[in-house]
Amino acid sequence: MNVKLSIRDLFVDFATPLGVAKVLNGVNLDVYQGEVFGVVGETGCGKSVTSMSILRVLPQNAYVRGSIVFEGEELLEKTEEEMREIRGSKISMVFQDPMTSLNPLFKIGEQMIDVVRAHRSVGKREALDMISSLLADVRLSDPSRIVSSYPHELSGGMKQRVMIAMALSLKPSLIIADEPTTALDVTVQRQVLDLILELQEKYGFSVLLITHDLGVVAETCDRVGIMYAGDVVEIAPIEKLFSNPLHPYTRALLSVIPDISGKKRLTPLGGSVPSLLHPPTGCRFHPRCRFLKDVCRQDKPILLEVEDEHFVSCHLYGGR
């Protein structure tokens, strides 16, 4: 498999008035060429921070260590101007809240033209032509009307389509979708996900899909990484994750998906997400783990490939 994006031992610390928050604790993951890779985890587990580190748009109080290799090039060593050229043209992003992701004062067309012209020296007319075909791609029926609309004149679903068109405008090879459907109605969610998959098939880009919704993951992803408190605890192809979850946290997550028959009792996971200012030593999951061993308190488990393409970071499965 061709690796598009490879994150190795990514640590991100935030300097806060209360101390240093150790938000990412050595994240490792690969995104292959042409796949949809899902990142799942609770709020605050570092999903969005991971995506922001890839684009290097973290706030100024963030300290980043590790390695992010995209198409064979180390992103963390790029200059700001080189990164600016990559953002939007090679790696693009679709955002969580389409309602507020467009500037309310400018027409859709102007904002899309801005993105195109930030990367290509084309005239406005030419940029407009590129945009119109993109809007047709995302199934917006009347491109010329959309182009001259203000954001408040469009519905949430339409705005998210516009955002997707914008993300696609320079034919990126990786799209980061940060909870692209969270702010949308369930029916619209489905349409937007289908659209992303359809476009992915058409253009062959890779998708890093960030979500907290296992349902979304099951429907769209090829492989999934489960995150907990700044660690990637398990990575597996989608069928393996659901049929044979290995990490205790993954199992706990899957056991709280309600069964449609209503007969299965849900077994909630005790405790809550640890403070990242004072994260637990060793394995960050150990205070909530049912299979706690002494070693879990001292050593951080490494991500091991326990079966083909199935990685887990847990002392139950060997390692240190």
Added chain:
Amino acid sequence: MKVIDGVRLVMRKKISAVAFWTIILLVLMAIFAPLIAPYPQEATGTPNLKARLLPPSWEHPFGTDHLGRDVLSRVIYGARTSFVVGFSVVAIALLIGLPLGLISGYLGGKFDMIIMRLTDVFLAFPPLLLALLISSSIGSGMFNAILALAISWWPWYTRLVRGMAISVKQRPYVEAASCMGISQVKIVLRHVLPNSISPMIVQATMDVGSAILEAAALSFLGLGVQAPTPDWGLMISEGKNYFLNYWWYPVFPGIALLVVVVSFNILGDAVREFIDPRLRRRVI
């Protein structure tokens, strides 16, 4: 279209319509002063000692001053000075304050710290006192008065726009723009500036009136415009000595000043109502 909508909205409320037309009228009056004033030569200084301190009459509706000059003509010419001073002070203060505040709020960090401490220094003085200090050290005259007022004025705009810029830069569309590879300069000009400017427009509108008032205060204290230039503050200052026996001399320029300042305040309020949609509903 938007400007026309705005004018229409201002018109809906009677009082703001009155203020709006008053300002338009006064500006026209200032522009066409030589055509309107009954005694244009007297307005700019030529004394007429035979007609000293005459009470209001058909010949001199506002009376005459201690040098026999027609007060009405001088009030009309005084509008020129006032508007020039009012608009230039605000324009210069905006020119300095707006970009500094915008960059300060957007960049944050050390640059912000330095600019904010600098504004603190200026804001520590009462505005008129600072303007007095500056104009007494660089000398009197209209141009120096404008400069002195603008120097004591810009930090208010810097503060205001900085606060807006800080809140706007955290909005998702600004983050989205930077994730799409839009350059920082473009982000500031296209996203941060247009979305932070509305409170500035309100403030600037109101401030034209205040700047006129403060310029008049400087003239009153002898540090602004110098005689024989027709200026309301200066006329009030000279007229105060004659107030008890010849009330019309200081009163008419005083009324002119009052009308202008109040009109700008009402207009500023109307602009605020137009910009803030929550207030707009009440107007309509």
